[in-house]
Amino acid sequence: MSADRLVKRFGELTAVDDVSFAIRPGETYGLLGPNGAGKTTIINMVAGLIPADSGSVDVAGIRMDPAGIAVKRHLGLVPQELAIYPDLTARENLNFFGRLQGLGRKELSSRVNAVLELLGLAERAGEQTKKYSGGMKRRLNIGIGLLHRPGLLILDEPTVGVDPQSRNSILEAVGDLSAGGTAVLYTTHYMEEAERLCDRIAILDQGQIQAEGTRDELITLTGGVDRISLVGAGRSAAAAEALRSLDGVHRVTDSGGTELILTVTDGAALLAGIVSTAVRSGMTLASVSVTRPDLESVFLHLTGKALRD
Amino acid sequence: MRALWTMVGNDFRQRLRDKSVLIFSLIVPLALMGVLSLAFGRLGTGSVDLQPATVVASVEDSGPLGAALLDSLGSIEAMKVTVREVPADAVSSETRTTGAALGIVIPAGFSSALATGQPSTLQLIEGSGSVLETSVLISIVTGIVDQFTAASVTEAAAKLGGVPPDAAAGIGRIAVVGEPILHITEGTVPAGQLSLRAGLVAGQTGLFLLFTVGFGVLGLLAEKEQGTLGRIRSTAVPQWTIVAAKAAVGFSLGVAASAVLLASGTLLFGVNFGSPSVVGLLVLGAAAAATSLTFIVAKVVRTAEQANVAQSIVAMVLGIAGGAFFPIQASGFMAVLMDLNPVGAFIRGLGISAGGGGIAEIAMPLITMWGFAVVCVLVSRFLPDRGARS
Numbered sequence A: 001m002s003a004d005r006l007v008k009r010f011g012e013l014t015a016v017d018d019v020s021f022a023i024r025p026g027e028t029y030g031l032l033g034p035n036g037a038g039k040t041t042i043i044n045m046v047a048g049l050i051p052a053d054s055g056s057v058d059v060a061g062i063r064m065d066p067a068g069i070a071v072k073r074h075l076g077l078v079p080q081e082l083a084i085y086p087d088l089t090a091r092e093n094l095n096f097f098g099r100l101q102g103l104g105r106k107e108l109s110s111r112v113n114a115v116l117e118l119l120g121l122a123e124r125a126g127e128q129t130k131k132y133s134g135g136m137k138r139r140l141n142i143g144i145g146l147l148h149r150p151g152l153l154i155l156d157e158p159t160v161g162v163d164p165q166s167r168n169s170i171l172e173a174v175g176d177l178s179a180g181g182t183a184v185l186y187t188t189h190y191m192e193e194a195e196r197l198c199d200r201i202a203i204l205d206q207g208q209i210q211a212e213g214t215r216d217e218l219i220t221l222t223g224g225v226d227r228i229s230l231v232g233a234g235r236s237a238a239a240a241e242a243l244r245s246l247d248g249v250h251r252v253t254d255s256g257g258t259e260l261i262l263t264v265t266d267g268a269a270l271l272a273g274i275v276s277t278a279v280r281s282g283m284t285l286a287s288v289s290v291t292r293p294d295l296e297s298v299f300l301h302l303t304g305k306a307l308r309d
Numbered sequence B: 001m002r003a004l005w006t007m008v009g010n011d012f013r014q015r016l017r018d019k020s021v022l023i024f025s026l027i028v029p030l031a032l033m034g035v036l037s038l039a040f041g042r043l044g045t046g047s048v049d050l051q052p053a054t055v056v057a058s059v060e061d062s063g064p065l066g067a068a069l070l071d072s073l074g075s076i077e078a079m080k081v082t083v084r085e086v087p088a089d090a091v092s093s094e095t096r097t098t099g100a101a102l103g104i105v106i107p108a109g110f111s112s113a114l115a116t117g118q119p120s121t122l123q124l125i126e127g128s129g130s131v132l133e134t135s136v137l138i139s140i141v142t143g144i145v146d147q148f149t150a151a152s153v154t155e156a157a158a159k160l161g162g163v164p165p166d167a168a169a170g171i172g173r174i175a176v177v178g179e180p181i182l183h184i185t186e187g188t189v190p191a192g193q194l195s196l197r198a199g200l201v202a203g204q205t206g207l208f209l210l211f212t213v214g215f216g217v218l219g220l221l222a223e224k225e226q227g228t229l230g231r232i233r234s235t236a237v238p239q240w241t242i243v244a245a246k247a248a249v250g251f252s253l254g255v256a257a258s259a260v261l262l263a264s265g266t267l268l269f270g271v272n273f274g275s276p277s278v279v280g281l282l283v284l285g286a287a288a289a290a291t292s293l294t295f296i297v298a299k300v301v302r303t304a305e306q307a308n309v310a311q312s313i314v315a316m317v318l319g320i321a322g323g324a325f326f327p328i329q330a331s332g333f334m335a336v337l338m339d340l341n342p343v344g345a346f347i348r349g350l351g352i353s354a355g356g357g358g359i360a361e362i363a364m365p366l367i368t369m370w371g372f373a374v375v376c377v378l379v380s381r382f383l384p385d386r387g388a389r390s
């Protein structure tokens, strides 16, 4: 699938600002960005739920259109909010959406069983979903999206508020499908998920793609800098000021007074100097940590903000 | 087509499972029919059996007509009326506290005002007792005053015609007293009108039809809130089938519930609405009108909760105006409006059908209901969708 120069405005706000990307079959593509970055809005345009103000989406060579039926056959959507019927059982939910997706009777029943098995819901498939735990509902929410083995599976933050066990079975299910040739569009604000699951990642902030590439490609963008976090009390502003003038320190982010985040070249070598500078500036340190570069530091590097608020 | 049936089936499954349809579309209206028919029960048999009643009155009028009015009330044959005179400022409280059927304050100058054709206000206070006796008394008083007015017109006319004033007054008085004021007879229901009990069954059926169809199109708002609407819209299903499925659900639930209610009414309350096929046509028309109205409601509200409130208001307004609880009379523009009310048309149609009318005779109610349906659907197409942003 490919998205070409997508734009969406809500009044004054440009929620999605000239976004383009392409996903090959079997590839998992991550949109990583904080809340409000525009992930859901992009997905809604890709899935044909809302029209784009400009730009276009093609899936399997067909132009996406909110009224398009042929193109939607290739689509499996897992919305951010739960989208299941509470009064129906898991099996009934799957049967309903499977039929809407055009699965025939035989295929439907074998796929429903397979998905229930895959997501560990088989034993309680006959229970109304309103009696399910949050994690079980989430798993079913995902199962519905991959029931008909779509060519493009779209998942919008599927693991938010999910227990670790459910989270693993969700990530595994997505991995399985991807191995079978499905293109996956995956949004998240969890860096670890993007790192674990995605072949390529786009870093999204304020409706714009800031950078795109494999995990390693993105990390080289930071210039291989490390991240040092200083947590403590007192005079952090003065400390930040003093730290900025040190050699090898690229950036100091003062996030609200108790934590200073530094991006530095070779953190291990600079650590001693940094700590003593901070202490001399009047900061009482409670903890110090050095992190090798990861997507979190890429995001920080690109936007000057932490990924999570 | 398959998608349409899948969606319809899915909705039926849920509505039957959560029992809401069963409760709101069948049990509540049947219970209401039962309660109301007990309340109005004495009328249900077709013969009027009025209970003795008290009228609390004050006569400030020094002329003859005030006293004549009270005398007339005391001499109604079909109903034993006791008139108790109290001071004017006590009428209201006495009426309320003593269980009197009606309070009357006849103002000073009532006679002379009537005699000269001047306006004069007769104050009537409804009692807290039986609604039936009160309304009969009110209509009698109104009838008498009409006759007084007629009499004074006669008198005036006689004067103009050159009859000496004394004699003219005489003619007038004859016009008042000489004629029996009102005949209350045991009424047989005229053709085209339902007995009270049948009217109750028909009216409640029409009223609750408006609630029942709400389970259709308005369910779209619930699906939007559940997120399932977005999911359906992301599947390979033509957009129009989504609304069509909901409309089909509302319509069929409406038809089924109305059929059950009318049938239960026939069995439980012993009323008869005539030919089942004629009744069937009326039910289809009413369900179409009611369903189409939900298209408009769905456009103007934002949430499922608002939808329920709006639909209830619409149902009560149309239901009451259409005569679901008691027949309502209006004239002029209001009467035209009321003629267009699908609930009213439904009840009128059932009246015609109960009186033996066939398909040709119910053409007007049918046209009214289908016309209403078409207009609603057209209107809804042009309304902006307030709930569209999610």
Ligand SMILES: Nc1ncnc2c1ncn2[C@@H]1O[C@H](COP(=O)(O)OP(=O)(O)O)[C@@H](O)[C@H]1O
Residues within 6 Å of the ligand: A010, A013, A015, A033, A034, A035, A036, A037, A038, A039, A040, A041, A042, B389, B390
């Ligand atoms: N229907 C809408 N109307 C107005 N603003 C919206 C609407 N949907 C999203 N937004 C705004 O667009 C921005 C992006 O939202 P969204 O795509 O939901 O972000 P994300 O999914 O990355 O958290 C936010 O600022 C949000 O408030």
Ligand SMILES: [Mg+2]
Residues within 6 Å of the ligand: A036, A039, A040, A041, A080, A156, A157
């Ligand atoms: Mg989102």
